[in-house]
Amino acid sequence: MKKILLILILALGFTACNIDDDGPSISYNYVEILDATLPQYFVVDEEYKIDITYDLGSECNTFNNFEYSGRRHQEHDSIYEFYVNAVVAYDPRNIENCTDTGLTETKNWTEDFKLNSDQYDVIRFNFLSGRKNDGTGEYLTKDVLVGAPDDQETEEPTE
Known part of the structure; x- marks a missing residue:
């Protein structure tokens, strides 16, 4: 009985792992x-x-979502930073049918981005715009002031 059980377990082990799996792979x-x-x-x-x-x-990529995280600036307590990444999904088995056509898209990050506190003077957005040679991120940085300007000047926040 032990030999039959051992043979069944080995047979199941060999058939359970199929390296020729053509199932979806996103x-x-x-x-x-x-x-x-x-x-x-x-x-x-x-x-x-x-x-x-x-x-x-x-053209084989499809938008998946925006990933983001926020934290207080390490040196300036009056700045709150968001780091934002755009994520796409693709099927790596289909790359021979894809071409880089320079496609760009614009999506709304959140439909109701809402600031709940005036604890900070500046909200700094760091949008991932590429990678350096050492693999660290490069960012498009934009600052937005918190609160309407006291005077009606149309001063642009620093970028």
């Missing part, structure tokens, strides 16, 4: 963010749309 990749449309300033509890333009990379 991969995800970060793509270059080219531009972002931001307001001149944020007013607490107001909702804003932020449009982000990114390089799709290939």
Whole structure:
């Protein structure tokens, strides 16, 4: 009985792993963010749309989502930073049918980006725009002031 059980387990082990699996295989990749449309300033509890333009990379890529994280600036307590990445999905088995046609798309990052606190004077957005030779990220950085300017000047935030 033990020999039959051992043979069945070995047979199952050999058939369970099929290296010729042609099932779906989706991969995800970060793509270059080219531009972002931001307001001149944020007013607490107001909702804003932020449009982000990114390089799709290939006609075989499809937009997946934006990944982001936020944290207080390490040196300036009055600055809050967001790091934003655009993520696309693609099937790596189909790359021979794909061409890089320079496609770009613009998507809305969040439909209701809302600042809930006036704790910070500046919200800094760092959009992943490429990679350096050492693999670290390069960022398109844009600052947005918090609160309407006291005077009615149309001063542009620094980038």
